[in-house]
Amino acid sequence: MRDSIDLEVSHALLEWYDRHARDLPWRVGPVERAAGVRPDPYHVWLSEIMLQQTTVAAVRDYFHRFLARWPTVEALAAAPDQQVMGEWAGLGYYARARNLLKCARVVVEEFNGRFPGTHDALLKLPGIGPYTAAAIAAIAFDRPETVMDGNVERVMARLFDIHEPLPGSKPVLKERAAALTPAVRPGDYAQAVMDLGATICTPKSPACGICPLREACRARVSGTAADLPKKSPKKPKPTRFGHVYLARRADGAWLLERRPDKGLLGGMLGWPGSEWNDSPCEAPPFEADWRPLPGEVRHTFTHFHLILKAHAATLPADFQPADLHVVGKHEFRPSDLPTVMRKAYGLWRGQ
Template identity: 75%
Template sequence: MRDSAELTVSDALLEWYDRHAREMPWRTGPADRAAGIRPDPYRVWLSEVMLQQTTVAAVRDYFLRVTTRWPTVQALAAAPDEQIMGEWAGLGYYARARNLLKCARAVTQDHDGRFPDNFEALLELPGIGPYTAAAISAIAFDQPETVMDGNVERVMARFYDIHDPLPGSKPVLKEKASALTPTSRPGDYAQAVMDLGATICTPKSPACGICPLREPCQSRVAGTQADLPRKTPKKPKPTRYGHVYVARMADGAMVLERRPDKGLLGGMLGWPGSEWNDDPTERAPFPATWKILPGEVRHTFTHFHLILRIWSTDAVHRDVPKHLTVVDKHSFRPSDLPTVMRKVFDLWRGQ
């Protein structure tokens, strides 16, 4: 049982949330919740998958496009893979898109189109880990699960003045957050903590003067809030190199290849190219008069930087290898390419 101080914290945060909750297209706000409107588990799940490693600002338009085109999990499950991957282009972390389809189809086929309403059952679905299962359980079904993202970790580290660095301190921070999670309105509470971290208890220059938890916050009392949370220094990212080959057919069609389902940009269409390593082999995908373009494309992934040199050829006839994909000029949309491949196209077009 939580003590009175912990009850005061959750009540204060919910009171603040009722007045200051952020408006988001996937969120059922506190006023609607009070009026009996329930969150749509499909929209909660979709938003949580999109928001992994991605900002709210970046996700908003993608979410609106996807839910307009596929308003239910059954509609999403029935969509062709290439349409989903095309809509996802630019969001990054493309394994999420592949798991999105797997999960939508599992929910449709195995659960009659309804998301399970508890943490354990949600964990069994493709692409749903502990964080996403907790978020869906709490936000969509009001289960008292503890939702831990970077915002929540920062709030807990400061509220309890915890100086042990992340990621090693994650278990302690979750234990603290669990102790504060109420059994009443846990979904609203989970979103309240995240909103607090995103709008007031921000990484730099936290607005402690207007924080609803300013009085009991231990780091504010100690004057250490700006230094928290501490983080273990990251190792420098290595740089890899590669070659890509942009070929345009005589009729304006473009020559692409679909990357393997596993690995970076899995399942996405992109330009044929070399391996990405310290010393990539320059080997064109088929015989043609190739010329190297001036300049290079730079892109940063989670674990490494990438520098690509671009080769180009025009007026190719339709005798390209069968493993490549020829996309008609009227069907080719640069926006369907992942970001790094769109950068290649932009440089090629500029030349």
């Protein structure tokens, strides 16, 4: 039998959520849900993939644009890869976009367009890990799964005054969160904890005075809330360097390469270039009258900063290089390029 304190915490949080739930474009709010409206699993899945290591504010517009272009999982599954990758540009972590397409196609081909409703079945789909499987199962299908994101970790660390640093404390934080997850309204509860972390139990200056869990919060009592959760120190990001080559034919066509499926920007079209390392050699894809573009491209990935020198050349209209893609003047869309490649194109335009 669950501890009565756990039940009180869950009940208090759900009462707070009923009054203060955030209005999110992919969410069915507590009033609608109580009236029998069910979340669309496609919307829940799409939002959860987009929200991985990204903020709600950054995702809203992307979510609306995706739904406008691909309103169903069937429509997304049928979309050309490059269009989806281009629409994703700016959200980063392009492996997520590749897996988004893979997952949509598996759901259509193997599940007749219906997402499976259990954690274990969801976990077998491309791009869905333990957190995302738990979130979809809870929010879309009202399964009593324990959903753990950064907001939930922070709430648990403060509620139980846990000082062991992340990521080492993740197992005990999940254990605490699981004990609080109710059998009734688990989907609303999962969203309630995340909303609490995003709006009240914030990383800096938590609003403890208006928190619905203030009486149960051990860190508030001990005065340590603002210091939690503790985190192991991060290693500084290294900086890598490289060269990119923007070649345009006299007829307006551009020459691009498709990057390997694995690795950063996998499978995407972009400008050919050198390796990215501490001291890259210039590596033009072919002989031409290359000229350096003024300025440099600066971009930050998850694990490193990148600085690129850009070079440009104009070629005859009949130039046809091996191993590169010729994209005609009217077919070329900068929006189909990943952000770092768009930045290089911006240097060319501004020369």
